[in-house]
Amino acid sequence: MRHKRMKKWGTGLLAAGLLLTLAACGNAADQGGDKTSGSGSEAEAVEIDIFQFKVEFKDQFEALAKKYEAANEGVKINIETVGGGSDYGAALKSKFSSGNEPDIYNIGGPEDVNMWLENLTDLSDTKAAGEALEGTLTGATKDGKVLGLPYNIEGYGVIYNKEIFEKAGIDASTIKTLTDLENAAKTLDSKKEELGLDAPFALAAKELWITGLHSGNAFLNAEFDNDVMKAFDSKTVEFKYSEQFKKYIDISNDYSVQPTNSLDYSQQIEQLFSNGKVAMTQQGNWVYPTIADVNPELAENIGILPIPIDGVTEGTIPVGVPMYWGVNPNGSEAEIQASKDFLDYLYTSDEGKQIVLEEFKFVPAYKGYDTEKISDPLSKDVYTYYTEGNTTGWVFMGYPAGWGEQTLGAEIQKYVAKEATWEEAIQSAKDKWAEERE
Incomplete structure (x- = not known):
């Protein structure tokens, strides 16, 4: 060149x-x-x-x-x-x-x-x-x-295998809160042998963007009123919904293929989810082509569940550019x-x-x-959430440069590895945000 x-x-x-x-x-x-x-x-x-x-x-x-x-x-x-x-x-x-x-x-x-x-x-x-x-x-x-x-x-949430949910007797439309999500994970876990699952979930904690940018955003967007510029201008971050954030990470980690810090994108999507070895994983509509390449039949029978803040933004997914x-x-x-x-x-x-x-x-x-031509099921779900007003924003583009992955994502890795308590991980993330914004 x-x-x-x-x-x-x-x-x-x-x-x-x-x-x-x-x-x-x-x-x-x-x-x-x-x-x-x-x-x-x-x-x-x-x-x-x-x-x-x-x-x-x-x-x-x-x-x-x-x-x-x-x-x-x-x-x-x-x-x-x-x-x-x-x-x-x-x-x-x-x-x-x-x-x-x-x-x-x-x-x-x-x-x-x-x-x-x-x-x-x-x-x-x-x-x-x-x-x-x-x-x-x-x-x-x-x-x-x-x-x-x-x-x-694009929008993201917990993508799920509709066929496995049906076999397990889980009605996905009733999942609006973190407690609903946890109950679904428990049901899948109790039936994983008959369903052919390695685990209900795949948390790809090795990918810092999945946890530090996307998971974190799901619980910080309400703190910043779904306003990326408010996040960008903020000198501090409070983690106002830290308890709900912890609950979501715990559900994702406790019911996941282990060790989560070793799971990367390829294992998460290509090996586990696309082959029906897990029923749920956090991702967005951008993964549809990858799933369709691996398993075209499964790719037509998937959907997106919410990542809610209980009592605040139930039944919603983050959608943004x-x-x-x-x-x-x-x-x-x-x-x-x-x-x-x-x-x-x-x-x-x-x-x-x-x-x-x-x-x-x-x-x-x-x-x-002509949005009637939106063809794949994940994008259809995103568009439905969007048009029905059941979305929250993307504020992670307003984080201090590198903070989402290198600080928050890395601290979540320490937490799931039991190298730090949740309180220690969150405090470290707060301190680094303030330091970056001085």
Whole structure:
């Protein structure tokens, strides 16, 4: 891969870590092809380098890029995907520090916006920004400028195997509280031999983002009024719902395949859940393609249960924007405009919309989509929770950089390993938040 010319680089980024190594995760780091210059067009040839984190739709995204190239002579798109078990944040810093800067890349919420501010283009004039659903631009807007376009809407909770629940005599629609979830786990545990289960649950505590970002967010969003900017501006964190948080981690851990600190994403989803060895695990609608690849029949018979705060947000799941697309202002005018045009095509053209819905399996964060075509059961559940108002927000993008994983996730690992009490783990997380926000 040839290097672009050296682009403007802010040295402060070298010392910073990206907020998220999130989300919807596999275990690969893949690079899309060697770079060549565009050719054969009377217009100026332009290359767009895209560096993105979501491995689940890598193949479909690359196929879409080829369609775009075929329809836009002289445009060459190079896609590099680093996600899942790889550290996207570290890889992105490396790209910029080497001078091989991407034209389009991913950022999280307000922490990332501040961190990468000098390397983000104002996208307020794009068609996609104008079509974004209410609230989806908040985490990537600063001083009235839209600095990132939302990927999609994602939701997560406790995904479950409907067939196993039916065999166990559990009515999933009655599970609204943590006590309901615990009772379901007890029932499954009592019948695990006849159901062919290794355990009712799989808690992938090895993955710090699962516990520190996602589990933590489920119990901190109410503390921050579902407002990512309130979390971002807060000097302290109280863990107002610490008791409920502890109960959820205890349920997940006590009824899980052990040891939970050794369970990674691949074991959690590909080996255990997709093969019917566990009935429940915390994940989101982004895992559907992975499950469908392993076990297509099972993939059509799964759903999402709540992660509730008893007495506060019962019957709800957290829903939000997982990442944003940022455009590098340090390229040529042609590269910047081509990047904007591609993102507009992706989310606002008829062809792009069809691919986003039917091939990417995204729940769109933009207007003008036929949501009746949302096809997979997890995304359908997310959309139902969303449209019925049974959702809470995503505030983890407002955590201090690295705190969710390296502090809270690491402290939860200590707790489940019995190396710290819950009180010690939470106090350490409180102290680190305050220290980071001094």
